[in-house]
Amino acid sequence: MAFMELLQVSFSYRGQKQLLNDINFSIHNEGITALTGPNGIGKTTLSKLMVGMLVPTTGHITLKGQDISGMTLAQIGRLVGYVFQNPEKQLFCPTVSEEISFGLQNLELPEHDVQRLVKENLPYFELEHLAQSFPLQLSEGEKRRLAIAAVLVLEPELLVLDEPTTGLDAYRKHLLGECLKKIVASERGVFMISHDNNFINRYASRILILENGRLKEHGC
Template structure:
């Protein structure tokens, strides 16, 4: 297979959680890392599973996955995580701090980044995602929409080059959804591509370059969206 340097490539990827029950069926696809690619499809069609395979959280039973030319089978989750920011469908799975503010600062502090830089960046993200008024709250006690925004802020503070977002608009009201579209468009303008798993058609229409539709573990439709 050609290892394209501008894509995430899946070659004959198969996966099942249980032996004998395939959830991802022989998927072959190249996803351009500059695009905003939306993955749609009914509940249980395998969207989240595909995202986790691309992120290396799950490993394929057979087939290969390349991240800008590198075989992810040879990469640790940490190495992949330095290149891709991943938003879980249930964002509370990624919280481990006692306050909203600390949740955003956690990884940059571990990395030993400059204190002033962390303070400024955190303030910016608290503001951008309208989290200032709850910056001292306990992350697990937030509303669904607040959790979603916090999880995104905690991902973006690491300045990932690519994003995989599993239902990022879930739990967001119309206003906050608009803000998120603006934020993602701005990131895209800065050269950050993303794969967005979503059921939100208005969102897809506004933001996607390409739409992949899944059904029972296969990609059954692949089209460009002329924005």
């Protein structure tokens, strides 16, 4: 059984023409799937549908066989981690440390485990020196690293990343790529939206292209 399945999914924003048309695909919680396509074609919309932020006009989406329309965002968030295109949107805690620990506390982990995971993740994303800083005052690259760290620490089975390489320098792109490889090695999947062809070609095991509201597999 596929981890996530989109069946005949179509979507249009109210009063606008159809953006996504009869999308069918499935994702297993393994490997890195990349979604690419021109600007404004509906890639971010598709990712928002996948995490339940938007509801399809027609069709349905299942997560581990269960229709996500019957699940709360918190339930979906336990299985699927989502990093927004604009990381600022998901940073709301007063400090970088609290930002990383927020989700862990919601999982009701013991305090020492939360502390340990925060301490492990801060240096990995080179945020150790910023542990007590206000997240919205960080640079763009730092905000993105923090947003990814805050979601990754929850160890979701599928990680959805919207334009994760924007604002990252070559070294940090490499770090991100290596991190994604580690996620995949731990039997979890990654779905990323990106225009960064070099990054996609280097790390993605499957490439999907969105064109004129329809999805096609690279090479098909």
